[in-house]
Amino acid sequence: MARWEIILVLLSAIGSCLSSTDTTKPNEANQKPHIVFILADDLGWNDISWNNPLALSPNLEKLAREGVILDQSYVQPICTPTRSALMTGRYPYTLGRQHGVIKPKVPTGVSIKRKLLPEAMKAAGYSTHIVGKWHLGFCSWDYTPTSRGFDTFWGYYTGSEDYYHHTRAGEEEECPEGLNGDGATTTEGYDFRNNTEVEYSVRGEYSTYAFTSYTVDLLESRNPEEPMFLYLPFQSVHGPLQVPHNYTQPFAHVEDRDRRVKLGMVLALDEAVGTIVDALKTSGHYNNTIIIFSTDNGGPVSVAGNNWPLRRKQGTLWEGVPWGLLSSTPLFSQGKGRFSRPYTRHRLVPHYCRLRRGRCS
Numbered sequence: 001m002a003r004w005e006i007i008l009v010l011l012s013a014i015g016s017c018l019s020s021t022d023t024t025k026p027n028e029a030n031q032k033p034h035i036v037f038i039l040a041d042d043l044g045w046n047d048i049s050w051n052n053p054l055a056l057s058p059n060l061e062k063l064a065r066e067g068v069i070l071d072q073s074y075v076q077p078i079c080t081p082t083r084s085a086l087m088t089g090r091y092p093y094t095l096g097r098q099h100g101v102i103k104p105k106v107p108t109g110v111s112i113k114r115k116l117l118p119e120a121m122k123a124a125g126y127s128t129h130i131v132g133k134w135h136l137g138f139c140s141w142d143y144t145p146t147s148r149g150f151d152t153f154w155g156y157y158t159g160s161e162d163y164y165h166h167t168r169a170g171e172e173e174e175c176p177e178g179l180n181g182d183g184a185t186t187t188e189g190y191d192f193r194n195n196t197e198v199e200y201s202v203r204g205e206y207s208t209y210a211f212t213s214y215t216v217d218l219l220e221s222r223n224p225e226e227p228m229f230l231y232l233p234f235q236s237v238h239g240p241l242q243v244p245h246n247y248t249q250p251f252a253h254v255e256d257r258d259r260r261v262k263l264g265m266v267l268a269l270d271e272a273v274g275t276i277v278d279a280l281k282t283s284g285h286y287n288n289t290i291i292i293f294s295t296d297n298g299g300p301v302s303v304a305g306n307n308w309p310l311r312r313k314q315g316t317l318w319e320g321v322p323w324g325l326l327s328s329t330p331l332f333s334q335g336k337g338r339f340s341r342p343y344t345r346h347r348l349v350p351h352y353c354r355l356r357r358g359r360c361s
Contacts, residue, residue, distance in 0.1 A: 032125065032227040034289040036280070038273060039086075039231070041079070041133065041238040044299020046306040047266050056250055056267050059274030060293060067291070069338045075297050077317060079159055080135055082296040083233070087116045087136065087148075102137055104158045104168060104189070109137010110148075118149030121229040127151050127222070131215050132233040135159045146195050154199070154214050155233075156191040163207045163235060163242040166192040206244060207235045212272040216279040224284035232276070233296075236269040239303045243268050262304035 049057040050064050076082040080101040081092035087110065092098040095110060102109060110116070118128040129152045130145050137143035138157040145153035161168040167188045192199045202210045211234060222228065247264035254260045273293070280286040299305020 031225070031288055034224075034228045034230070034280075034285050035121070035126075035292070036228075036230045036276075036289055037086075037232065037292045038276075038294075039083075039132075039233040040269060040293070040295040041233070041235060042297065042300055042303070042305060043237055043266070043269075043295035044301075044305040044307045045310050046308040047237070047262065047299055052306070052308075054254075055263055057270040059270045059277065063273070063277070063291060063293065066336060068336065071338055073294070075295065077297055079296050083136055084110050087118075088114050089117070090114070101159050102135060107139040109139060109143035112142050112148075116148045118145075118229060118231070120149075122149055122151075124227075126227045126229045128229045128231075129153075129218060130231045130233070131155055131211050131218070132231075133159070133235055134233075141196065144196065150231075152218075153193060153195055155193065155211070156235075157193065158191050160238050160240070161191050161235075162240065164204055166190060166202060166207070206242075206268075208268050208272050211235070212275050215276050219276075219279045219283040219285060222283075224288075228285070234269060234272070236272075237262060237265040237305075239300070241265070241304060256304070258304035259306075262306075 046052045047055055049055045049061045050069070076085060076092060076098075078101060081097055084090075084092050084095050084097040088095060095114065097110060118130075121128050128150045130150045132155045134145055134153070134155060134157050136148075141147055144157070156166065158168050168191050169188050190198065190200075192202055211232065215230070215232065218230075241258055241261040243261055243264040247268045248260045250267065251260045251263045254263065277286070277291070280289055280291075298307050298310070301307070
């Protein structure tokens with residue numbers, strides 16, 4: 001069994017940033033850091049403001065400028081492989097998960113013989129929570145989040161669904177471009193869970209709002225002295241292209257309607273991140289929190305994603321699928337900047353980098 005470290009930013013560069021100065025208060029010396037991993041869905045390289053000034057993401061850019069931008073941090077070409085790598089610390093081909101996504105009717109998932117990251121975090125004394133998209137299998141309860149190390153799960157199992165109704169049309173094939181509904185049959189399923197129970201309270205609520213509200217309540221309800229691993233795989237900005245109208249208004253000058261909506265979805269996601277960061281502060285978590293933001297793959301250009309100037313798109317092995325993972329926290333106050341050496345997402349989990357607030361193995 002591979003050793004596990006506290007993760008995320010468990011990179012040599014960030015470890016160096018941590019060791020460059022000591023800002024630890026005496027009563028915090030032995031406290032393990034909270035880990036908050038925010039994962040966007042289908043966000044392109046050029047869909048974010050620090051790569052494209054026409055995009056609006058002020059909260060994310062503030063985190064980026066105050067933290068470390070990993071601008072050659074590579075993800076897998078598509079959803080399930082990236083999430084498999086993140087949760088196991090292994091290349092997807094070693095898991096049989098390298099070729100594509102797990103479709104709703106396929107009776108499989110990431111092997112239950114594999115230990116997942118939240119299991120390791122629990123063993124290290126962390127409470128573990130997932131709010132958002134799973135997409136690593138649900139053919140039996142053994143494959144679902146609360147059987148794989150998460151204390152709580154609030155979100156949906158499949159790869160895509162309607163942002164308001166939380167329904168998934170039955171499909172013979174999953175479109176590699178991230179579209180939802182093409183070729184759909186007449187069958188439709190509601191996909192939203194509170195742990196293992198169906199959660200109907202969010203019907204009609206935009207998913208980004210729902211995930212944000214739940215996360216804020218979670219943070220306000222817990223003791224910040226207890227270490228937490230919080231995984232936030234948002235639905236945004238995966239298809240279908242849906243967002244409340246007020247988020248598209250700042251992009252009225254953009255001629256292409258789909259691109260306007262995509263940029264509005266990015267803005268809504270950015271607002272959500274800002275709200276969660278504020279909640280970390282007001283609930284007493286922030287000063288001992290490592291925040292990571294990334295995407296699962298590059299943008300699908302046929303659904304208004306943009307990876308310029310990188311080559312190609314989601315679903316390919318060209319440069320359109322690296323993505324700048326960033327970290328931000330007061331713990332890194334002396335380690336701001338860019339880290340431009342190539343890095344792959346599966347290496348986050350077993351990376352051996354000492355964090356002064358605690359270790360898990």
